[in-house]
Amino acid sequence: MGEEPPGVEPVVDSTAADIADMRIRGAATIADAAAEALATQATRSDASSPDAFRSGMRAAARRLYETRPTAVSLPNALRYVLQGMDGETVSELRASTVDRAETFQRDLERAQAQLGEIGANRLRDGDVVMTHCHSTDALSCIEAALEAGKHVEAIVKETRPRKQGHITASQLREWGVPVTLIVDNAARRYLDDADHVLVGADSIAADGSVINKIGTSGLAVNARERGVPVMVAAQTIKLHPDTMTGHTVAIEMREDSEVLAPDERTEITGLEESEDDGLTVENPAFDVTPPRHVDAIVTERGQFPPESIVTLMRELFGETIGEPWET
Numbered sequence: 001m002g003e004e005p006p007g008v009e010p011v012v013d014s015t016a017a018d019i020a021d022m023r024i025r026g027a028a029t030i031a032d033a034a035a036e037a038l039a040t041q042a043t044r045s046d047a048s049s050p051d052a053f054r055s056g057m058r059a060a061a062r063r064l065y066e067t068r069p070t071a072v073s074l075p076n077a078l079r080y081v082l083q084g085m086d087g088e089t090v091s092e093l094r095a096s097t098v099d100r101a102e103t104f105q106r107d108l109e110r111a112q113a114q115l116g117e118i119g120a121n122r123l124r125d126g127d128v129v130m131t132h133c134h135s136t137d138a139l140s141c142i143e144a145a146l147e148a149g150k151h152v153e154a155i156v157k158e159t160r161p162r163k164q165g166h167i168t169a170s171q172l173r174e175w176g177v178p179v180t181l182i183v184d185n186a187a188r189r190y191l192d193d194a195d196h197v198l199v200g201a202d203s204i205a206a207d208g209s210v211i212n213k214i215g216t217s218g219l220a221v222n223a224r225e226r227g228v229p230v231m232v233a234a235q236t237i238k239l240h241p242d243t244m245t246g247h248t249v250a251i252e253m254r255e256d257s258e259v260l261a262p263d264e265r266t267e268i269t270g271l272e273e274s275e276d277d278g279l280t281v282e283n284p285a286f287d288v289t290p291p292r293h294v295d296a297i298v299t300e301r302g303q304f305p306p307e308s309i310v311t312l313m314r315e316l317f318g319e320t321i322g323e324p325w326e327t
């Protein structure tokens, strides 16, 4: 854990560290944790003036923002909470901020449940769904289908390097869904047994591109070739407003040790870790799936063809916005 900036509560720093190290992960879960951390910052702040309170909140938002760059749910959450910070006194500011964070968390949960109902309508009784990584939005669609009495089976991709497919498999087994776990490279072979590819998203760009866990784009290309529809489950908090003005989404590059353990590295190169061994490991956490490979983006506001998502983005965000703390 680093030293927190002045005015920032230690819990904000520890939440930020947990997000950066992926002890807290998944775009919606990250947003929820960030809102919670801002609420705690507001509650515990010992600021003696409204200005000091506001500046502590902004510093906290910045600390949380600087953890992982790709999932836009994080800055969208921070912006939403800070925009609700209102009042003339510290206690008014505190109450309004906590209230706003709670509203955000409630809405997030509600949106996921609504999205699940909509996504479940695409799933028929007896369908087989292929998943990639672990997405609570995607799982919400399966949960709603199960609640509607449909039988659903799943082919779950392991999802290297961190194998979040195991979390998906565990959740599905808890719900009694028959699961076939496969390595990522087996996806094309098993697409012939699948009725849907169902994934989540970390960000959706204005042109309908889907930014999600590395491997999604290859899966979508193969699914298109095999005639399997690709469904993306993404609450509107995953819509990336900056992409309306031409900005691109930063793709997070993570530690190479997630791909190759130090002893494996030594085994390959015959050299100690500290030596210049000439071996480069690249570990991008996400990739971009173009809209032409996506059949539907399912949100709590309904399902959209990817090309029309920009209409919803304009409605929700307007045309331009600044950094989360520039509210």
Ligand SMILES: O=P(O)(O)OC[C@H]1O[C@H](OP(=O)(O)O)[C@H](O)[C@@H]1O
Residues within 6 Å of the ligand: 025, 026, 027, 028, 029, 132, 133, 134, 135, 136, 137, 138, 164, 199, 200, 201, 202, 212, 213, 285
């Ligand atoms: O918001 P929910 O649907 O839970 O997850 C959305 C996406 O967040 C995850 O990223 P990471 O594991 O944090 O790198 C995955 O890419 C997943 O598809």
